[in-house]
Amino acid sequence: MSTGEEIARTIIDACLAMNRTGLNQGTSGNVSCRYDYGMLITPSGIAYQQMTESDIVYISADGIYGQGKIPSSEWRFHHAIYQNRPDLNAVVHNHALYSTILAIMHKGIPAIHYMIAVAGGNTIPCVPYATYGTPELSDHVAAGFRGRNAIIMQHHGMTAAGATLAKALWLAEEVENLAKLYVNLLQTGMEIPLLPDDEIDVVLGKFKNYGERGESQQENSQALPSSV
Ligand SMILES: [Zn+2]
DSSP states (O other): OOOHHHHHHHHHHHHHHHHHHHHOTTTTEEEEEEEETTEEEOOOSOOOOOOOGGGGGOHHHHHHHHOOOOOOHHHHHHHHHHHOOTTTEEEEEEOOOHHHHHHHHOOOOSSSSSSGGGTSSEEEEEEEEOOOOOHHHHHHHHHTTTTSSHHHHHTTTTEEESHHHHHHHHHHHHHHHHHHHHHHHHHSOOOOOOOOHHHHHHHHHHHHHHHHHHHHHHHOOOOOOSOO
């Protein structure tokens, strides 16, 4: 098992990756990993480039963190995801451009492309707005994560989660790709054809088999398919 310091490093690396891929806008993103009955999460108000392992904040399962440490103001909904989804061990949140455009328009992403199934179903839902950092927002996020591993958040951004941080980060990138497609499709003004539910079920089955095969071959490898 990785030490807290090793996990803290992977969290910082994920933040830097979000800067490189453009997922992060300003310092709005935050990243966490389940750890020791609680979680490790990015701090509030420190630029990713300056972040060190000791800046990463541990928050217990009861929501308690050490004196002098200030976690991301959005830690509550990370906490809610871990409490409600024992299968998820990492959460990536950001205000990526196209996902946030859809968030402002109160639009989730429908089955425009078979890759929609990467989030676990035939849609990526858009959950209702609540002020950042509030228990109310945590409730909306937790509800959105029932049966899905990624959501759009009204007037806010997107959140993706996974069994590993690499998977959560990969999923966040795929969600933003789908959001970009959907925003562009909406701009055509034309009717947008959607894939039927039974086809999404077929794809979900294929992804599940792929995941199981990949897991046994790679054994916790950070490597992920660039496409599936
Ligand atoms: Zn946010």
